[in-house]
Amino acid sequence: MREQGIGASVRRKEDQRFLLGKGRYTDDINVAGQTHAYFLRSPHAHAVIEGIDTSAAAAAPGVVAVLTGDDLAADGIGPLICGVTVTSDDGEPHRAPAHPALAQGKVNHVGDHVAIVIAETLTQAQDAAELVDVKYRPLPAVSSTGDAAGEGQQQIHDVAPNNVCFNWPFGDKAANDEAFASAHKISSIELTNNRMVTNPMEPRAALGEYNSGTEEITLHMTTQNPHVHRLVLAAFNQLAPEHKLRVVGPDVGGGFGAKIFVYAEELVVGWACRKINRPVKWTGDRSEAFMADAHGRDHVSRAEMALDENGGFLAMRVHTTANLGAYLSTFSTMVPSYLYAFLLAGQYATPLIYSEVKAVFTNTAPVDASRGAGRPEATYLLERLVDVCAADMGLDPAEIRRRNFIPKDAFPYQTPVVQCYDSGDYEAALDQAMELADYAGFAARAEEARSRGKLRGIGFSSYVEACGIAPSAAVGQLGGGVGLWESAQVRFNPTGNVQVFTGTHSHGQGHETTFAQLVCDQLGVPFENIEVIHGDTARTQFGMGTYGSRSLAVGGVAIAKACDKLIAKGRKIAAHAMEAAEGDIEFADGNYTVAGTDKSMNIAEVAFTAYVPHNYPEGVEPGFDENAFFDPMNFSFPAGTHICEVEVDPDTGEVEIADYTAVDDFGRLVNPMIVEGQVHGGIVHGIGQALLEGCRYDSDGQLVTASFMDYAMPRADNAPDFRIGYAPTDPPHNPLGVKGCGEAGAIGAPPAVINAIANAIGARHVEMPATPETVWRACQSAA
């Protein structure tokens, strides 16, 4: 049985249906009487709407309804909200402009939602949308992150003077300045963290059904967190009371953050299905994903490090401008603040850190969490700065890291930026990575590459992230509007099989397998008899969903706690049945045994007894079904060192990832096969950011990269096979000993790649994405 328990690379339960083409994604679902929706979107980055005439569209063949912001406002639906408050330096909360789900008088980015056209067929809806007459008066647009708050810029929202959402200083500036004043050396870097389009392969979609008898709305949709969607749609958007709203996330084709948020389309579909009293289906296309999914990253930063004569880090200061787009997406404000500045210590014992973050509005799509969310931005800035420090001090990049690492005997380690790291051994990961990557042999490989006209470089990236999001009390103190516990229910059926209901959501992570392994291990039930159920507010009691590498670290523990309760209850039932004292009952491998005897009862028999309680202990409730909530005491802190080797062709600027090593500390691995897959995917996501992906708006706010033709996603030939290792440490506060692994690659990879390119061509910095043109130009300057 343990062959399929914790630590085994068990084949995934979910694969059979996906491989047979029997996955059931939102767009695969059709219901009787269904209509089709198409969203009319703004072609302008910034414009006043002087009028909308829907009469011709409404009269077009097959059209059921054409609805605008006025209809939405009349029904009191919306606006969309941002759930985390950041206090600006004037003591006021961040500036929060109205975010109507359908435009009311103004559009603020290309793709902004103007109207929904609902028809019998999708093509009828699309055809009719062309007949909606919208009178726009275009306004100048703001699209540059760095210039958005500058003098004389076009004002986007009245409530946000100079287009500033918040100015957020953090840390002891005076002490920091003092350390800088007495530093041996100051190293600095200025860089951009390029805007990414998250691009899960399944575009967003929603299918709304209204039951006029029960007055219940059922919304099938692409969600990473069905209960969070239900909560926000009910509590803040007035879609329906929470108990009259069912949100189902069926199979979901990837998320990476983009499907966390409460967007206009899903809300409008839910509202429209009740308004027209027919099911409404909307499936976004890829262009809509580019225009209207929340994007990621988009920072412009300057960072400085004060160094002592040995290359020791004395103090760091950071100035960042973060682009939040045209409106505040659901969790947008926390990404460049708490998820960013609180990670700026990285793996180093830098005693003083001061940061100032200015968050700005622009006429671009909203920016929110995307795989890593704030942590990739912090890691990239820090790890690039560390390499610049190494160059300035004439130190090997591995050596300067080693000198400044938080030592392994210093945990728990309180950083100067709120986070208290619970466990880690950064030097062990570095050593293992250097061994796996054959760092000692690098000089010879570089020499050999030179003989072929190639420049070979090596780059390090030592990251730490805060996962297992998150202790609710910490979230509350930081201005978050939710608790980030997780819930689980573990139900034995009378026939002995087990249903595990989790509030997390699997959209590629393999929870149906990993969580079944946990239960298999703990309850001793055959793996094939365990079914993990997720993604439906009508089936799962509660949940906060999947993001921030939290599913196993938080949701897995909730499952384990529910299993503990079952085991404890079963002990009473077994004791009674076997006529023994409860204290004499031992539980192991699925069997309750009377200590010192061969009398035993399998947990399945106990479960049956609980449902057929003919001979049953007094005072014990029938049934074998327990639930649990788990609220973590701290974040978890996965960490590791990644080493990338690149070969640059100086004549073309082309970069080849020649070798890549990742050694990570994720704590205990439940399914190493799945973990390794997460690492691979994360690394390629990060390589995509480093080499290929860059979302661009022109100066008029037009989205220049609006398809896979213009926005380069990483493909199979952009990376080699990876060398993967683990250097685990035990997180003392996590009962399962796990830390989370889904974002590590996307955090570790970008600085490793860019550090390698900078090393190869002898440049101080190369901006991402390091396209052939960028690298070629950098080669010319370096030469």
Add this chain to the structure above:
Amino acid sequence: MKIDLTVNGQTASGEVEARTLLVDFLREQLRLTGTHVGCDTSQCGACVVMVDGKSVKSCTMLAAMADGCDVTTIEGLANGAELHPMQQAFMDNHGLQCGFCTPGMVMSGLDIVNRHGKELDAATVRRELNGNICRCTGYQNIVKSIREGARAMGD
């Protein structure tokens, strides 16, 4: 207009508009929803099917053009619950995560075998997968799956 074709070994027919894409015909009329739509520019490859033995992005082909053709989709590979060796190799090598690009990857894998044989080197597979995008796996396990699936397909 009316079209008649063979899909997964069975005759199929339907009434389509001139502008109906093959993928929409498969998904909406035949309810073969294993073929997916991940983009609108024929870049992602989630919709790859076999038409007369050659891989085709079914979002680039009109349903009308498939009149009289023999189409195989992901639903047509397995023998009941028994996976095709290429499908089995994806399961054994963790060649899929969210499953959305997977049908296209499997079909492209079969096409690579058709054109390059059953002994495939990694570089060939990586190059030939240029028309398929996956955001989850980082490709390494897809490449491994296709190579192993190819070998398992035997003679």
